[in-house]
Amino acid sequence: MLHVLGLSGHAETIYRAALQYPDHGVLALCEDSGLSEAEVRAALDELAALALVKPSDQYGERLRLVSPEVGLATLLASAEATLAERQAQLQKTRAEIAAMAANHRDTRSSESVVRLPGLDAVRARLEELQQTTEFECLSLNPGGAHKPDARNAATPLNEEALRRGVTIRAVCRESFRNDAATLLYARWLTEHGGHMRTLPTVPIQMIVIDRRTAILPLTPTEPRSGALEINSPGVVAALCAFFELCWSKATLFGEQPPSDKAGCTPMERALLEFVANGDTDEAAGRKLGISLRTARRMMATLMERLDASSRFQAGVHAAKRGWL
Template sequence: MLQVLGLSQRSETVYRAMLRRPDRGVAALASDTGLSEDKVREALDELASLELLKPSAQEAGVLRPVSPTVGLTALLANAEAQAATQQARVESTRAAIASIAAEHDHPYDHDRALRLEGLDAVRARLEVLQRATEFECLSLNPGGAHRPDARQAATPLNEEALRRGVTIRAVCRESFRNDADTLEYARWLTGHGGHMRTVPTVPIQMIVVDRKAAIVPLDPAAPRAGALEIHTPGTVSALCALFEQVWEHGIPFGEESPTDLNGCTPTERSLLQIIAAGDTDETAARQLGVSLRTVRRMMSSLMERLEAGSRFQAGLNAAKRGWL
């Protein structure tokens, strides 16, 4: 019944038995549940990892069951959050399908996109679009620190747009906080009414203006090479859906990154996902925008907390304990 919360049937059986008789030891629980003592111990480990068992304040070395109102409700909240994330992915996929269908219906509609060759062309076009922005500008920024020339070009345009009542929402990578100049720009933007959130990794660089036009790089690996300005409604809608999904999981600038029920920060969760996918420390450092040394320090801490002797075992333990 409680599998959706990450609780196995065996652990649920032991948990219910402990709620009825909190004073029962391993042997007694085995007798009560019909499980072997080894299976009971495995269930106790799982319950402890889900924070459904806590050390007794009265007897050293004794675990007591946490009230269902507290423990199971917390697990339910986590499950609901995961379900909401999955639903957001479904909606993003739905929008992407609509985009593909729209482009398939008009495969030769070349006037719906404009190729911008080189950084100068991109900035010149952005000036035109931002000065004409009516109500909203959205952006995803996967880079760490913003280049000084990019900030100098964007600041007056953003200031003018904010004065006109345009809503500016930007998502940046968490690691940008390590750059003093970019941090100062973030303070300026939010201090003037803009909105910024941070996430561990940003999927793609893009700007969307008034939900009508989108600017994306021709080559994500070389953003200074040029961009494509897209007006196809389906494609723009898909990019807006992607932005909203990333925005929903971002941390507002100025707030501390929260830890989840397992004590993991968003960056640590992202690192576990990257490592679990089989990527290297170097890839993780590049995606997170941090040094290789930082990645290895974080991974060492995670392996210790997961009681793992290897990265592979850390991935298995993380999945078993519901950290992924």
């Protein structure tokens, strides 16, 4: 306990023993403490340096113990003074950091669009934004499984934001349910107060912070190439409206996507639309984040339900029946 005052474990042991047995010499203190003679003498030297023992004026080379009310109180006062000085330095540093951060924000806010070159710059900026998020974080996530490094980077930031009362809403592609680790992360997010919904396809990757800052990829097909930070109120408002449209059409995580009047799930309807527009099963599966085998199996089931012998005929029949 006394280590905060600068005492080692051995020094504290000997000091306590000397308080209990003030007449004991070095050899007796060895028996009292279980320490060797060398350890006891080193502890006494340490206590002398801290002014907790002093040379005896009565018994020559013997040492006299300084009481806790005097010796420890002096050390405590010194530690408190050091702590107060340290706290004053930290307060000054905190003020300097706040000034630097304000200047950094002012510099960015003066630019309606800021280019973030590369993945490192994007993640660094997202870390800054999530640390200062006040009330809301919205995101569209067109990918399937979240990569472990991205998931590990996002988890502590999201946890801290949720603890501060920030609302987190995310729209993800339904196929992420096929990845066990991403599914586990989605459950963690919703259990901790986040909100997630799914769509068969998500049109673009996007993050909006506090309805005033948006992050969009420079190249949608290559998110690692960097991003654009947009601070224009008009553009951000339009992006928020686009998010709300996606959110309104999405299925709450944990619920099964509802079928429409024709009995098609959102995933089946999206597959039909892709095929009707000329996509192959492979291309449609890639957009939906499902395997070619799964896409073909879904398409075969749809063709059977539509009484179609070809993909082209399936599209024609689907249009006639109002499925598209």
